[in-house]
Amino acid sequence: MSAPAIELKNLEKSFGLAKIIQGVDLQIAKGERHAVIGPNGAGKSTLFNLITGRFAPTSGGVFLHGEDVTGLKPFEINRRGLSRSFQITNIFPNMTVFENIRCGLLWTMGYRYSFWHMIGRQLDVTEKAEGILAQINLSSRRNELAGTLAYAEQRALEIGITIAGGADIILLDEPCAGMSHSETDLIVDLIRNVTEDKTLLIVEHDMGVIFDLADKISVLVYGEVIESDTPDVVRASAKVKEAYLGASLEEEAV
Amino acid sequence: MALFLVNVLDGFVTGLLLFMLCSGLTLIFSMMGVLNFAHASFYMLGAYFAYQISLVTGFWSGLLIAPLIVGIIGALIERYGLRRVHKYGHVPELIFTFGLALLIEEAVQFFWGKSQLPFSEPAALDFAAFAIAGNAFPAYKVFMIAVAMGIFLTLLYILTKTRIGMTIQAALSYPETVQNLGHNVPLVFMCVFGVGTAMAGLAGVIAGPVLGVFPGMALQLGSIVFVTIVIGGLGSLWGALVASLIIGWLQTFATAYDVTAEQILTAIGFTKPEMIWDHPLQDLWTLTLPQLGPILPYLLMIIVLVLRPQGLMGNRES
Amino acid sequence: MNKFNLMMASALAAGLVAGVAAAQEKIRIAFIDPLSGPFATTGTQGLAIYRHSVKELVNEPGALLNGQAEFEMVPFDNKISAKESLIQLQVAMDQGIRIIAQGASSGVANALTEAVAKHNRRNPDDPVIFLNHSAVDPALTNDKCQFWHFRFDANADIKMDALTDDIAANPDIKKVYVIGQDYSFGKAVAAAAQRFLKEKRPDIEIVGNELHPIGKVKDFTPYARKIVGSGADAVITGNWGGDMVGLGKAVMGAGFDKPIYTYYGATSGITAAFGEEGDGIVKLVGAGQVNPAPTPEAQEFIEAFYVNFPDLDFGQPQMANVAPMLAAAINEVGNATDIKAIAYALEGMEYDSIVTGKTVMRESDHQTIQTVTVQGQTPGAAFEYDKSGRGMVAETVVELASNDSATTCEMKRP
C-alpha cells in the first residue's frame, strides 16, 4: 500500500511553557475525507499551522506522501501539493475576485516568477480561473474587489483560492464558521464537489457538517488525539463522550 | 587615561540627549504604533521656541514653557492630522509624519530665517564645572546629565509605580491591551503624542545651546533617532536607553581616536603603495576612524536588523 | 491627465521664458546661488552686495558704456545643488544672459565651470562667461582652469599664505592643529597649511591634521577634546556654515582660549553664535577688509549698504569688485555682446578697488590678486556682524597677496 497522504509522527509544539500539541500521531490515507474536532483551545488550528508550515514543530515529524516536510516553509509545503484555507478570511482584498483565483493558479500552472508571460494572454489560466469561479458560484462577481464581497461570498472565495492550484491535499479550517444554515449547505456541497478524489482534512465546529462529510474523524483534546475512527465509532465512543461531547458539544449546540 | 574619562563623560551626555528623544518616540510608537518621522522636528521646535522665549524672559522660563507649547502643538497635530490619517493605515501614517517633518522645517525657516540663531546657555551655568587634564567640562553639561537622568527616573517611576504607568507598560509589550485603557483611547493617544513631543521639545531646549539652533538641526538628528530605537528594539524603553548610550559612546570614541586604515593595513602586512594618489584603493588607505564615525550607527542598525530584526531588547516584530 | 499636466507645464515654462525674454536695454547678470534652503543666507547676502555695488559703483555713476547701459542682477536659486545650477544656467542662457555669476560652494562652481566650458566648446559662436565671486577651491584656477572662468576671491592657497604670515609672526605659536571638512576644499586647506607652515616656520609642529565628514557631525566635543589634549596653540579650519559654529563653540567650550584661524568664521549667524566667547579668539582670513574701512569711499559704500540692507551683513568685500571690473571690460570692448572680447579684456585687468586695494586679474590663471587680510573678532567694530555688536577688524594686511604664486594652469584660449 502507498504511503498515507498525511502522516504525523509524535508531533509536539510548545509555546514557551505551554504544550499545545503533545505527541500527535495521525495517518490520513489518500482520498480520505478526514475531520478534526475538539473543544475550543484543543489545538486544532495549531495542528493545521504545524502541518502547513506556518509554525515549526518543537519535535516530531510531518510527512506528505511519505516525504518528510517537517520545518519546511509554507510555500515549500504548498508546492508539494498541499493547500489550505483559513478560519479568519484570508484573501487579497484589494484585488478582484477573478485575480484572487488566478493567484491561486499561477504557481502550479508553471508560471511561477515569470516576467516574460503576459498574464492576460494566457488563455489556459483564464479558462481555468473562470471554471473555478463558476464552480464556487462567483462568476457574476468576477470583477468586484474581493474586499467588497459579502461574508459568505468571501468564504466561498477562500475555498476557491485554496483549491485553485489543484493541490491533492486540501486543509480547510472552519469553512462554515459564522454562516447561516442555507449558506452552510451550499458550502458543504461546494466542498464535496471540489474535493472529489482528493484528500481532505477539515476542522469544523458544526457537527452536522462533520458527520455529513467525513469518512473519518479524529478527536483532539488538550493537544492529544483521543480517538480517530469512522463517524459511527466516534459517535459511540465513551472516551469522546466523556472528554468532549459531554461538556462541550451541548455548549456548542446552543 | 584622562582623555578616556573625558570621552566617557562626553559620550554619556550625547547618549542621554539621544535617549530624551528616543524615549518620547518609543512611547508614541509603543502606544500608537506610529513611527513618528517628525519627532526630531519637534525637538527643533523646542529649541526655536526656547530661543524666542529666552529673548524676552531668559533661558529658565523657556525651559519650562517651550516644551509645553511643543506638547500642545503635538497634541493638536495628533487630534486634527494624525487621527485623520490613522484610518488609512500605517504607511500613510508614516508618510504623514514624513511630510510633517518637511513642513515644520519650512515653517521654521519662514518664521526664523535660515541662519543659525545665537542661543546660548544661561549665564548661571556658563562656567567650567571641573577640568580633567586641561579639558574643561562645562557646568551646562552637568546640568544636561541631571535633566536627562531626572526625566529617565521620572519616567521609570511613572511606568513602574503608578497605575497609568502600569497600563502603559502593559501596552508597550502587548499592544492589544491598549484597549484596557478604557473607552477614551483617542484622548489617551492625544496625550501620549503630546507628552512624547513635549519630551522631544525639552531635549531641543537643552541641546540648543550646545548643538546649535538652525533649520537643519532636525534633519541632522532625525534619522539617528530612528536608528537608535530600531537598534534598541521598537517599543522597548530599556532598549532605547541602551542603544542611545551605545551610539553616544560609539560616536564619541570613533572620533576621539585616530585609528587609520593605514595603521591597520600595515599591521596586517600590506605595504602602502607609493603612488597613493593614483592608486585605485587610495580611499581605503586614507580612511580614518573619525571619518567612519557618523556611519557606524547605520552599519550597526543594518547588522542588528539582519541578525535580530526585533532589535537588541525588543520583544515583538514589526 | 499626465499629458494635460505636461502641456500646462510646458505652457507655463514657455510663458515664463517669453515673459523675461522681452529684453530691455539692460545688461543682465545671472546670479546663480542658493536663495532657499540651509545656505540661503550666503546667497541672499551675496546678491545684496552685488545689487549694492551695481547700483553704487556702476549704474548711478553711469560708469557703464558712458551711462548708456545699466547692469541688472537676475537671481536664480540653485538650492546649492549642482543639478539645479545646471538647469538654472540653461534657463539663464535661454533668457539671453551670457554673464553668469556664482560663488557659494566649490562643488557647484566645478559643475558650472565644466558646463560653461562644454557649452562654449559646443557653441563657439555664442559663448558664456563665468564670474566666480567666492568659490575658492584652488583647482579652479589650477588643474581645472579654463578661459571662461574668472575668480574674484582669493583662493584657498592665497588665503593660507596670508594666514600663515600672521601665524609666523606670532612666536607664541609652537603647535598648530588643522581640522577641516572632508572634501576637496577642506583637503586643499590642510595641504596648504602644511606647505606654508613648513616653509615659513619649520619649528611649528602640526599636532593634528584631520578631516571630519561634512555636515554630518552633530557634536564636535570629541574633536575639541583632541584639540585641547594636543596642546595646540592655534587651530586652522576651513569649516563653514553649521560645521563652523559647531566646531568653534565646542572648541571654546572645552576651554581653548588661543587663536582659531578660520576662512568663514563670521556673519551668517556665526558671529552672533560665538558672541563674547569668540572675541580676540576667532580670526578670519579674507580678501579686502571691512573694519576699519580701507578708504573713505569704502566707508561710505559700506555705510550705505547697512542702510539699504539693515538685516544683512557686508560679508565678502571682494564681491563688490565684480560689477565694476566687468563694467571696465565692457567699456574697453565697447559693447556687451562680444563675450569673447570681454573675457580677453578681463584678463590681466588692473583695478583700484575701494575694498581690496590694488587688484589684478592674473592673466595666467584668471585668479585675482588683491589685498588679503587676517581679521579678528572684536567687540564694538564699526561695521558689526549679525547685529551682535561685534565685527571683524583687520589685524594683518597683505597687499597683492601671493602675487608671485605658481599655477599649474595651462590656459587654452580660443
Added chain:
Amino acid sequence: MTIVSKTPLTAGTTRLISLSNTIPWAFAALFLLCLPFVFQTSSALTIMNQMAITIVFALSYNMLLGQGGMLSFGHAVYMGLGGFFAIHVMNMVEDGLWLPLPLLPLIGGLFGLIFAFLIGSFSTRRAGTVFAMISLGVGELIAACSVIIVVFFGGEEGISGDRTMGPPVFGYEFLTQQEVYYLTVVWLLVAALLMYLFSRTPIGRIANAVRDNEERAEFLGYSQRNVRWISFCASGFFAGVAGSLFAINFEILTEENLNLATSGSILLITFIGGAGFFVGPIIGAVVFTLLQTVLGLHTELWALYLGILFVACVMFFPSGFAGLIAMHRRPFALGKLKLLIKPYVKVAIPAITSVLSLAAILEILFHKRHGYGGDHEMHLYGIAFDSGGYQAVALAAIIAAISLFLVSRVLPEIRDAWDNANHAEDRA
C-alpha cells in the same frame, strides 16, 4: 502594512495588444515626439528631460510602494549608483571604449539591478517597518560613503563626463538638448511600457498579492521574500536606467543623487501622484517638477507650499491626484459627469482666489520679515505695493476670508451634485 488604495487593473482576459491599450501609448508617444516643436528653448527641453527622468524614477519607485507594498526611504541609492556607473562608462567611452550613447542606460540599469540584487538579498526578507528602516540605513550609508570613497564618487564635487565623445549614432552626436530630449523620451517610453507590462506578468500580479496579504501568498506556493526580491531587482534596474538618463542629461553625478532628500522627494512625488495607480507617479513627477522649477523661479517659499500640498494630500486625498481623477470614473460611466461641471466651476473661482490670497499673506509676511531691508516694495501677481505696513496683509486676509466663506457656501452643492452623479437613478 498595505496600501489602501485600490488597484485599477481589473482587466483579466484582455489581450496584450488590444486597441484600447495601444491607443494611449501611441498617443503619448506622438505627443512626446511633437513637444519640442512647441517648446524649443533649451531650458524648456531641460525641464522636460528632467520630468522624463523623474517619471522613470517614480515609476520604478512605485514598483515597490504601489505594486509591492514596500516603503523605501533609500531608493535614490539605485538611481544614483546606476548613474555613477553610467558616467564612469561615459568617461571610458571618452578614453576609447566603443559604446553608442543610447545604449548607456542599459549599463546603468544593469548596475542598478546588481545592487538591488545584493541589498535586496537581506532587505526584502520582511516588508513593513523593518524594510523601511533597512532602506533608510542603507541609503544613509551609501550617501555617507560617497564622500569617503572619492575615487568612485568624486567626493563633494561629484563625477562629471561628456556625453558627446561616443561614436555618432546615425550622424547624431547629442550636442543639442533636442537630440538628448529624443533619446530621453524614447527611453522613457520603453521603460514605462516595460514597467507597465511587468505589472501584468505573473510576478507582477503576485507582487500585488504579496502586498495585500503576504501570508496567503505563501500558502499559494510563493515565497514572499522571493517575490519582493524580484520586484526589488526590477525596480532597481529601472532606477538605474533613470540614473543613466540623468548622467546623459546633466553630465554630472554628485552626492545629492544618493542622499535622503532625493529618496524622500521620490516618495513624495509618488504619493502625491497616487501610488495605487500606474499613472500616479507620472502625474506626481510632472506636478513636482513644475512646482520645483517654475514655482521655484517665482517664490522662495516653494518648498513650504510643496510641504503643505504634501501633508494636505496625505490627509485629504491619500490616493493622490490619480485617485481624484479615478473617483470620476463612475459618474463618467453613468454619463453624469456634466452634472459636476457647474458646481466645480462655481467652487473653482473662490477656491483659487482663497489659495492665492492665502499664499499672498505668506508671501507678504515673508517679504516683510526677510526681504531686502528697507526695501518694502513688493511685486505680487503683477501688482506692486508696499509690504511694510499692515494694509497689504489685511487686504489679503479679507479676500481670503471672503473667498473661503464662499467656498464653504458652495460645498453642500458639490456634495449633492456628487451624490447625484454617483447614482444611476436621478435624485430630487
